[in-house]
Amino acid sequence: MSIEFRHVSKTFPDGTTAVEDFSLTIPSRETTVLVGSSGCGKTTLLRMINRMVDPSSGSILIDGKDIAEIPPVGLRRSIGYVMQNSGLLPHRTVADNVATVPMLTGVPKRKAREDALALLDRVGLDRALAGRYPSQLSGGQQQRVGVARGLAVDPNILLMDEPFGAVDPIVRDELQQELLRLQGTLGKTVVFVTHDIDEAFLLGNQVVILQRGGRIAQVGTPKEILANPANEFVADFIGAKRGKRRLRIDETGRGEDVLLVDAAGYAAGVLSADDARLVLTGSGPKSRSVSNKTDQAGDA
Amino acid sequence: MLLLQGIAWIFAPANWASVNSGLGIGGEILSHLFYTVLSVAIAAVVAVPIGLAIGHTGRGRGGAILIGNVVRAFPTLGLLAILLILLGFGLIPTLVVFVLLGIPPLLAGAYAGVESVDRQTVDAARAMGMTEWQILMKVELPLAAPLLLGGLRSSTLQIIATVALVSEFGSDSLGAFIISGAATQDYVEMIGGSILVTVLALLADALLAGAQRLTVPRGVPRGAGGRTTAGGRRILTAPSGAPISEGN
Numbered sequence A: 001m002s003i004e005f006r007h008v009s010k011t012f013p014d015g016t017t018a019v020e021d022f023s024l025t026i027p028s029r030e031t032t033v034l035v036g037s038s039g040c041g042k043t044t045l046l047r048m049i050n051r052m053v054d055p056s057s058g059s060i061l062i063d064g065k066d067i068a069e070i071p072p073v074g075l076r077r078s079i080g081y082v083m084q085n086s087g088l089l090p091h092r093t094v095a096d097n098v099a100t101v102p103m104l105t106g107v108p109k110r111k112a113r114e115d116a117l118a119l120l121d122r123v124g125l126d127r128a129l130a131g132r133y134p135s136q137l138s139g140g141q142q143q144r145v146g147v148a149r150g151l152a153v154d155p156n157i158l159l160m161d162e163p164f165g166a167v168d169p170i171v172r173d174e175l176q177q178e179l180l181r182l183q184g185t186l187g188k189t190v191v192f193v194t195h196d197i198d199e200a201f202l203l204g205n206q207v208v209i210l211q212r213g214g215r216i217a218q219v220g221t222p223k224e225i226l227a228n229p230a231n232e233f234v235a236d237f238i239g240a241k242r243g244k245r246r247l248r249i250d251e252t253g254r255g256e257d258v259l260l261v262d263a264a265g266y267a268a269g270v271l272s273a274d275d276a277r278l279v280l281t282g283s284g285p286k287s288r289s290v291s292n293k294t295d296q297a298g299d300a
Numbered sequence B: 001m002l003l004l005q006g007i008a009w010i011f012a013p014a015n016w017a018s019v020n021s022g023l024g025i026g027g028e029i030l031s032h033l034f035y036t037v038l039s040v041a042i043a044a045v046v047a048v049p050i051g052l053a054i055g056h057t058g059r060g061r062g063g064a065i066l067i068g069n070v071v072r073a074f075p076t077l078g079l080l081a082i083l084l085i086l087l088g089f090g091l092i093p094t095l096v097v098f099v100l101l102g103i104p105p106l107l108a109g110a111y112a113g114v115e116s117v118d119r120q121t122v123d124a125a126r127a128m129g130m131t132e133w134q135i136l137m138k139v140e141l142p143l144a145a146p147l148l149l150g151g152l153r154s155s156t157l158q159i160i161a162t163v164a165l166v167s168e169f170g171s172d173s174l175g176a177f178i179i180s181g182a183a184t185q186d187y188v189e190m191i192g193g194s195i196l197v198t199v200l201a202l203l204a205d206a207l208l209a210g211a212q213r214l215t216v217p218r219g220v221p222r223g224a225g226g227r228t229t230a231g232g233r234r235i236l237t238a239p240s241g242a243p244i245s246e247g248n
Ligand SMILES: Nc1ncnc2c1ncn2[C@@H]1O[C@H](COP(=O)(O)OP(=O)(O)OP(=O)(O)O)[C@@H](O)[C@H]1O
Pocket: A012, A013, A014, A016, A017, A018, A036, A037, A038, A039, A040, A041, A042, A043, A044, A045, A195
């Protein structure tokens, strides 16, 4: 299920051009992350894949088939969609929310509900939550339900629009790991939108750095981009963090393990003497304080 | 004193059989209810689909508000008189008047209800692959139900109050006692009729208020006329253009 954008542009009725001449191939069964600052057209690009937005010009192909020829309702049912504020139906229970799309497509209620419970397991939610309403869940739990719902029809394509943007850093970290684990077993074609470059590098097999108007600044694996920023913009975009990515050994470190600190002096990790392997704790805000790492509590 | 006499008048069995050789209390209540139920039903059949369509598409809202304001701007009695003179007396013209008056609150309740549904919820429903009809029936309507019922409540009260007025033109309703009482200076009968209309309105309101509470979807915080955001926060919204106007 590869997705191909061919010279896609989108101008909204009010004259805003959100995307201009965008071309990209999104490979099958991998995670592609679209990353860029606010308003650069990420959501617009994502929503063009399930025809929530139709391009003004150009075409989008899924496995070589132009989606303009696929009726939107059917297309959307075959594609999972997870959004920032979960978008759960407030008047339906967790189980019913997850079972919604399968039931629309004619799966019998009993089976849809059983499948929903199994999906809750998959995304790491207690089955006891199945009868709750969305307003009775924490933000992190809501997002997990959102992911379960996105997976409910076992879609080949999963679209995720800043799904972890509204949860606190610790829960966000958990959800990211959960997604990595899920993707390891499921192998979906995931298109993930974020404005957080760390999240992009963590989750993406392919990372697409966008500029205003959906212009591609650079496409590549995280390694390629980190090692070889294509231009000033990319260097800048990851640059604010680059100073922090350059780590040095903290002189006051004692014992076998060596403490590493970033440019700003924050502890960033330890160089373990056993295997002399660099253990990075990442450079997100959470790692600014190492003690954060020790009190990671579950959100459930 | 008059009040007690009025109550005594209501409980006098003779008055249930016949008053002034016309219909008795029972008959006038039935007639009042007949006009009310029929008019509310017709008004709902006309107004609710239109209101839902306006709320769903976001088109035609201006028109609905305009119609509501125009209808409300007329003095009810004057409107009644003009229409009955134009259309002729009889069941159908009388019903037309009631229906006309009952439509604006229902219309406003329906579109305000749908509009109060969080746009993100609707967007998510669409992105999941619901058809527009499914979005309306499975998402917007259940979440709009409390405000819709609020519209039904105002509409019913409006019609109960107006039905009392048609007795002026010879149709049967509890208003007959008020009018004939006033005409013959029988203030006991007049008070009795007024109490009956009031009690009928209060009972209808209580019944519908109960129904309104029952339609608040589970999972959505209690109370009518609210909007729930994805985070479960509640924003109070007034059903614009649908003030509870209970009389004239
Ligand atoms: N329906 C719309 N009508 C008009 N303009 C729109 C519409 N949707 C998006 N835009 C505009 O298109 C541009 C791109 O918006 P988009 O939502 O794709 O950005 P984004 O990269 O997802 O931003 P964010 O990170 O803030 O979510 C913005 O300038 C936005 O204002």
